[in-house]
Amino acid sequence: MNSQSPQLLVVGSVAIDWIITPRAERKESVGGSATFFAMAASYLAQVRLVGVVGGDFPPAAVADLRAAGVDTSGLEVVEDGKTFRWKGQYHDNMNDRTTLETHLNCFEHFAPKLPPAYRESDYLFLANIQPRLQERVFEQMKPPRLVGLDTMNLWISIANDDLRSVLKHVDVLTLNDEEARQLSGEHNLVKAARAVQKLGPKNLVIKRGESGALLFDHDGSIFSAPALPLEEVVDPTGAGDSFAGGFMGYLARPGVEPNGASLRTAMIYGSVMASFCVEGFSYDRLVGLDAATIQRRFEAFSALTNFERASLV
Numbered sequence: 001m002n003s004q005s006p007q008l009l010v011v012g013s014v015a016i017d018w019i020i021t022p023r024a025e026r027k028e029s030v031g032g033s034a035t036f037f038a039m040a041a042s043y044l045a046q047v048r049l050v051g052v053v054g055g056d057f058p059p060a061a062v063a064d065l066r067a068a069g070v071d072t073s074g075l076e077v078v079e080d081g082k083t084f085r086w087k088g089q090y091h092d093n094m095n096d097r098t099t100l101e102t103h104l105n106c107f108e109h110f111a112p113k114l115p116p117a118y119r120e121s122d123y124l125f126l127a128n129i130q131p132r133l134q135e136r137v138f139e140q141m142k143p144p145r146l147v148g149l150d151t152m153n154l155w156i157s158i159a160n161d162d163l164r165s166v167l168k169h170v171d172v173l174t175l176n177d178e179e180a181r182q183l184s185g186e187h188n189l190v191k192a193a194r195a196v197q198k199l200g201p202k203n204l205v206i207k208r209g210e211s212g213a214l215l216f217d218h219d220g221s222i223f224s225a226p227a228l229p230l231e232e233v234v235d236p237t238g239a240g241d242s243f244a245g246g247f248m249g250y251l252a253r254p255g256v257e258p259n260g261a262s263l264r265t266a267m268i269y270g271s272v273m274a275s276f277c278v279e280g281f282s283y284d285r286l287v288g289l290d291a292a293t294i295q296r297r298f299e300a301f302s303a304l305t306n307f308e309r310a311s312l313v
């Protein structure tokens with residue numbers, strides 16, 4: 001990748017999490033939607049990150065992002081402020097989780113201001129933050145080639161109007177199955193997807209944890225990507241954001257045109273990066289990967305769904 005490569009801008013949370021799983025606990029676990037996204041996408045594309053942290057954010061984490069090639073010049077540091085903090089506990093199935101605490105801290109007064117060069121980024125991912133902030137970022141951009149957006153149950157509940165407003169600009173929306181049901185009011189996922197697409201997003205990805213992910217394309221077709229059956233899931237936090245990082249990262253590669261076929265390939269790179277993410281706490285497992293390791297896992301996904309064509313007629 002060089003300076004001519006397409007630029008992928010992510011705006012989202014950069015956080016310190018407190019993670020409790022049935023088997024382990026980590027109190028100061030670096031997280032945040034933009035952090036996981038950027039780490040995962042950095043293997044595929046040139047990534048720029050916009051977010052805010054307090055003086056308590058570990059400089060080593062910023063160094064990790066930089067070492068991965070992420071441009072962190074858009075990361076604001078409020079020296080006398082505190083970083084966004086989230087505490088979550090996973091249930092025995094390692095899929096469902098309960099949010100125990102959310103402290104917005106310096107996010108409460110965050111007004112994202114994009115450096116001039118960032119406004120011309122080719123690809124934009126609005127990772128999970130308040131929908132009003134997502135819209136503010138979008139308004140500052142020269143229209144990107146593709147806009148992706150992620151959100152969560154909290155914003156569907158307390159900022160529904162703001163969310164509906166920003167959804168009008170979105171090419172690819174990523175939601176988990178419960179969020180799709182909550183936003184649409186439909187239990188059946190196909191009906192839920194159609195209802196969500198009517199709100200604006202041309203394409204919709206529904207993430208289903210260990211059941212994989214579904215792509216509802218702009219032309220009405222559906223594609224299913226499996227999740228890799230793993231022997232051990234250490235910490236699912238960030239799986240959705242890593243998925244989005246792999247997905248958008250692939251689409252932002254030089255020479256890749258966003259279309260029905262490339263969206264499907266992007267689904268697999270998303271699944272690959274999510275599968276690495278859950279193998280460790282925080283972004284531990286996303287550090288130090290290389291193209292060959294990522295590609296081997298991509299082939300493992302391919303093998304998982306490769307079957308001989310047959311016919312009874």
Ligand code: AMP
Pocket residue numbers: 013015016017030031032033085086102128129130152154236237238239240241242
């Ligand atoms: P995921 O597991 O992909 O859904 O993302 C988990 C990350 O989302 C954690 O690292 C949290 O710090 C972050 N997060 C949790 N709640 C919020 C929120 N309300 N706004 C923004 N980010 C959040």
